[in-house]
Amino acid sequence: MLSINAFNTYRIPQIFDYYRPRDLREALKLLESVEGAKVVAGGTDLVVDLKYRRIEVRALIDISRLDELRFIKLEDSYVEIGSAVTIQEIVESSIAREKLPLLVEAAESLGSWQIRNLATIGGNLCTASPAADTAPPLLVYDAELELVSLRGVRTVPIEKFFTGPKRVVLERGEILRSIRIPVSRNVFGWSYIKLRRTSFDVAKASVAVLLDARDGYIVDARVALGSVAPTPVRARGVERSIVGLKIEEAARVASERVVNEISPIDDARSTAWYRLQASKTLVSDAVWRAYERLLKIGV
């Protein structure tokens, strides 16, 4: 295989058609009727893949400007985010900052400012990289994804959305319309920590934690990790094992148990062994940080 530096990345080295539908319905119709079409939003992953010839497309359907996909709204029991909302818009959203601080922390850590201005939350999920920054927070928030096609609508819990590296349950003709995130009445401490080489590198490993505690004992814990398995994963075994423990104990047990729930691989960014060791520390750190934030909120 050629090393990536063998490519001139000035141009996109393939010919395709480009469609910018006026509404979601038109987008869905195009997706059904145009052979070899792919949906594009920010293009921060897709255009790179096109330039490196990792994929071939016959047509792009650009959904990034569709108003129907560009909203953040707060309902009684959930926050709903349209799939074409950019990562930077999430960072700056007052609703997200108040109700979903964990998602905001992860969004802030994604790429550079320039990338965050293009990249969308829907694109981050549908690209289905094991390293997707918005995935671990959405996993611990128990988010639900609304998928639409000309045939109708279905809702999929995020834990069932990812089926493998770069693979999701989206069927032909389907578009991710929105992400619904339940808003709990409980107050949680939160923490998203990721390990990477440079300030906007892709994660070698990442972890998201939501924590509730009373009198120093953990009463609710939710943990998810990225870049350490074929898909972003929820670590339910860790969660079960630390509820009821004192924080010091919980952090220690979490770091012991996490190795049973991940299956990292060797790749350009890290070795599997390193990821395994690093995940132990990351989980322990994240549990501590979430706990400290909980104390600061004053519960």
Next chain:
Amino acid sequence: MKIKFKLNGVFTEVYVEPHETLLNVLRDRLKVRSVKYGCGVGECGSCTVLLDGEPVPSCLVVAAKVDGSEVTTPDHIAQTELGKVIVDSMLEEGAIQCGYCTPGFLVTIYAALARGVRNVDEIRKAIAGNICRCTGYVNILKAVKKILERVGS
């Protein structure tokens, strides 16, 4: 396909191929050479332009997407009041060596200032996506401090 957009405040109509990026169209069709091709994959910040006021890597934007939008490029920003302050400060502080990354830094710093950012740490975060391979960042941050002094609050 034909696209229409506002380039540095001027209505512009240009023919583009669907597979051309904004970077290709600006440099080759519209001869805006202040926009630089660096990595081509959105990691270096050299090709940063403002798309509807927000800094984006023009190498990742399919040109057809900017139909109906506003694009602002470094050469235009350099002519503005604020742009002149940025350029002068960078020159005085030796924040430029080969100069290839400079247009990208100019656009990003300008965008941060334009949205009211007034402290060094915030601007430092804002320019994390602009890579410089020769001066290092010490002089660039010195320039940022000078810019902030000159711009005031």
